[in-house]
Amino acid sequence: MNKPFKPKITLFHCINSFNESASLSLNGANNVEIKTVRLPCSSMVKDVFLLRSFESGADGVLVLVCPEDQCRYVEGSIRAKKRVGWVQNVLDEIGLDGRRLSIRNTSSGNGATTDKILQETVAVLTDLGPNPAA
Amino acid sequence: MKMEHMSKLEQILSRGEFAVTTECGPPRGADSEVVIKKGETLRGYVDAVNVTDNQTAIVRMSSISACTHLLNIGLEPVMQMVTRDRNRIALQSDILGAYSLGIRNILCLSGDHQIFGSQPDALNVFDIDSMNLIRTVKTMRDEGKDMSGFDLKEPPKMYIGAAANPFADPFEYRVIRLAKKIDAGTDFIQTQCVYNMERFTEWMRLAREEGLTEKVQILAGVTPLKSVGMARYMSKKVAGIDIPEAITKRMGEVPKEKAIDEGIKICLETIAQLRDIKGVSGVHIMAIEWEEKVGEIVESAGLLPRPL
Amino acid sequence: MIVGEQKPLAEIKEIVGPYRKLLILGCGTCVKTCFAGGEDEVATLASALRLIFKKEGQNIKIEEFTIERQCENEFIQEASEAIGRNDSVLSLACGAGVQAIARRFAKIPVLPGVNTTFIGVLESQGVFTEECSGCGNCELAIFGGVCPITRCSKKLLNGPCGGSRHGICEVSPDTECAWQLIIERLEALGQVHNLRCYISPKDWSSSNSGGPRRLVREDHII
Ligand code: SF4
Numbered sequence: 001m002n003k004p005f006k007p008k009i010t011l012f013h014c015i016n017s018f019n020e021s022a023s024l025s026l027n028g029a030n031n032v033e034i035k036t037v038r039l040p041c042s043s044m045v046k047d048v049f050l051l052r053s054f055e056s057g058a059d060g061v062l063v064l065v066c067p068e069d070q071c072r073y074v075e076g077s078i079r080a081k082k083r084v085g086w087v088q089n090v091l092d093e094i095g096l097d098g099r100r101l102s103i104r105n106t107s108s109g110n111g112a113t114t115d116k117i118l119q120e121t122v123a124v125l126t127d128l129g130p131n132p133a134a
Numbered sequence: 135m136k137m138e139h140m141s142k143l144e145q146i147l148s149r150g151e152f153a154v155t156t157e158c159g160p161p162r163g164a165d166s167e168v169v170i171k172k173g174e175t176l177r178g179y180v181d182a183v184n185v186t187d188n189q190t191a192i193v194r195m196s197s198i199s200a201c202t203h204l205l206n207i208g209l210e211p212v213m214q215m216v217t218r219d220r221n222r223i224a225l226q227s228d229i230l231g232a233y234s235l236g237i238r239n240i241l242c243l244s245g246d247h248q249i250f251g252s253q254p255d256a257l258n259v260f261d262i263d264s265m266n267l268i269r270t271v272k273t274m275r276d277e278g279k280d281m282s283g284f285d286l287k288e289p290p291k292m293y294i295g296a297a298a299n300p301f302a303d304p305f306e307y308r309v310i311r312l313a314k315k316i317d318a319g320t321d322f323i324q325t326q327c328v329y330n331m332e333r334f335t336e337w338m339r340l341a342r343e344e345g346l347t348e349k350v351q352i353l354a355g356v357t358p359l360k361s362v363g364m365a366r367y368m369s370k371k372v373a374g375i376d377i378p379e380a381i382t383k384r385m386g387e388v389p390k391e392k393a394i395d396e397g398i399k400i401c402l403e404t405i406a407q408l409r410d411i412k413g414v415s416g417v418h419i420m421a422i423e424w425e426e427k428v429g430e431i432v433e434s435a436g437l438l439p440r441p442l
Numbered sequence: 443m444i445v446g447e448q449k450p451l452a453e454i455k456e457i458v459g460p461y462r463k464l465l466i467l468g469c470g471t472c473v474k475t476c477f478a479g480g481e482d483e484v485a486t487l488a489s490a491l492r493l494i495f496k497k498e499g500q501n502i503k504i505e506e507f508t509i510e511r512q513c514e515n516e517f518i519q520e521a522s523e524a525i526g527r528n529d530s531v532l533s534l535a536c537g538a539g540v541q542a543i544a545r546r547f548a549k550i551p552v553l554p555g556v557n558t559t560f561i562g563v564l565e566s567q568g569v570f571t572e573e574c575s576g577c578g579n580c581e582l583a584i585f586g587g588v589c590p591i592t593r594c595s596k597k598l599l600n601g602p603c604g605g606s607r608h609g610i611c612e613v614s615p616d617t618e619c620a621w622q623l624i625i626e627r628l629e630a631l632g633q634v635h636n637l638r639c640y641i642s643p644k645d646w647s648s649s650n651s652g653g654p655r656r657l658v659r660e661d662h663i664i
Pocket of ligand 1: 593606613619620
């Protein structure tokens with residue numbers, strides 16, 4: 001029997017959007033392997049960081065940002081969305097499927113939502129299967 | 135053997151007679167019969183026939199050769215020449231060639247951009263603009279020199295036409311542009327089709343004010359509408375066409391099978407109004423791929439018989 | 443500045459396909475400003491290509507390097523070692539940069555990764571517009587600072603064609619009619635009389651029509 005697929009997710013988040021210690025439930029989830037990258041603001045997600053995560057073996061990348069009207073740096077979240085959209089296209093072109101990358105809004109301390117987002121991401125990745133370039 | 139005849143169009147206009155010209159689009163193929171057939175339907179109804187030069191940037195039989203086919207059956211052509219496809223060397227060479235074939239009228243244009251045509255991937259030339267083409271033909275004719283200043287043996291004595299669009303923007307500038315074209319050497323003007331009589335009248339008034347109608351023969355353009363769809367399409371999609379809502383409405387209010395008659399009626403009313411405007415020396419009826427209607431329009435407008 | 447745009451990934455993949463050791467060489471001047479070939483774009487492209495080749499099980503080594511300008515020898519030299527240890531170079535500079543590199547490395551294929559598009563300006567964040575054709579004989583003084591040779595779709599020198607409507611060029615709803623701009627500008631400058639001037643045919647010999655151009659500054663040659 002094959003081992004069930006346990007997706008590896010790299011999680012980029014802004015220190016304002018998500019508080020790791022507050023989201024304990026994450027560590028409890030055993031159907032996913034998570035690597036987190038903290039950024040002062042999500043607008044600092046560069047295209048290349050996202051792509052390199054896939055190079056290092058991630059099956060999916062999730063970017064968590066503050067809701068647009070709550071971004072401390074005003075345009076940070078909007079910028080991040082544009083970058084993610086761009087990289088999704090690149091992933092499609094590569095043949096990795098842009099759906100492996102997603103960006104979602106969350107505000108700090110809301111563990112329940114984060115958990116839900118994470119499980120949704122896992123569901124998408126289970127569908128897509130492992131990263132073919134890993 | 136030299137063919138020393140004068141343009142018939144020039145003779146008619148200089149006698150002060152109201153001129154009638156029309157248009158013939160050459161075929162997308164090499165069959166001269168198409169041109170000859172179109173020409174035959176126009177015989178006796180018009181004084182000269184414009185032959186378009188790869189209109190809307192679609193490859194067709196060259197204007198110069200279609201003009202020749204018309205000449206051969208005794209019709210007088212106006213060779214349209216656009217600066218989009220040929221550089222100054224080719225333009226001048228073709229002007230000499232056209233004259234040698236008996237072509238006596240030329241209409242100098244910049245041409246539709248190739249983006250509208252069937253080969254938008256083509257290189258456009260636009261080495262010179264229509265203003266400079268006008269001046270070039272004039273210099274060739276009056277000074278007997280080509281653009282390099284070389285003395286031509288047997289200069290081409292062309293009757294020089296240009297286009298004007300009173301309906302394009304910016305409006306105030308349109309008369310300045312007309313004046314420039316006249317200065318450059320234009321003998322006659324054919325305008326974009328007139329539907330917006332108000333704007334045309336105003337443009338003519340400004341032209342008269344500047345004394346331009348004394349210097350140039352203006353032939354006002356008309357195009358009969360076939361349907362309300364055509365009216366809508368032209369006013370939206372065709373660059374430089376202005377069809378007032380009232381006209382579109384009129385076309386839409388008649389039953390479908392009456393639309394053609396209504397279009398012709400509007401056209402005839404327009405011609406009647408144009409004849410009353412001081413400074414309008416003739417009409418240019420543009421009915422591309424509908425050449426058979428031209429005779430009917432000319433006849434119903436009371437413009438027959440045409441002078442010899 | 444020179445404005446360019448990175449070629450589609452699929453095309454790049456195709457042209458670098460035959461090689462095993464590829465240097466992606468960025469240029470830190472014009473193409474950096476227009477997000478086509480600076481350091482960031484080099485990194486992103488390298489990562490994307492590595493993913494492509496890994497996915498397809500191909501073994502192509504990719505090195506990244508960016509120099510200040512690919513059109514100047516002084517800077518090109520900085521890249522010579524990196525170029526020497528690879529079997530191909532994908533240059534993300536404009537066409538001038540690609541050729542400048544190519545002519546200095548006779549045995550290494552130098553491939554273009556960017557489509558050089560025009561001489562233009564950064565109109566607003568992320569929007570670049572073409573402003574100059576490099577015709578070699580600037581006539582902006584008479585046109586109120588708006589170039590009809592570049593910005594009028596028909597290169598008209600003596601006023602707008604019949605397709606100008608509400609300030610928009612007949613060729614595309616996204617293109618302003620250069621002549622509308624010229625007229626407005628001349629009005630604002632009180633120089634409408636320029637519009638009545640007859641502008642004679644352009645002498646294209648100073649442009650690319652006269653063959654490839656060369657500029658010599660004797661005072662700078664030692
Ligand atoms: S609409 Fe204006 S910019 Fe466009 S071709 Fe005509 S004059 Fe030139």
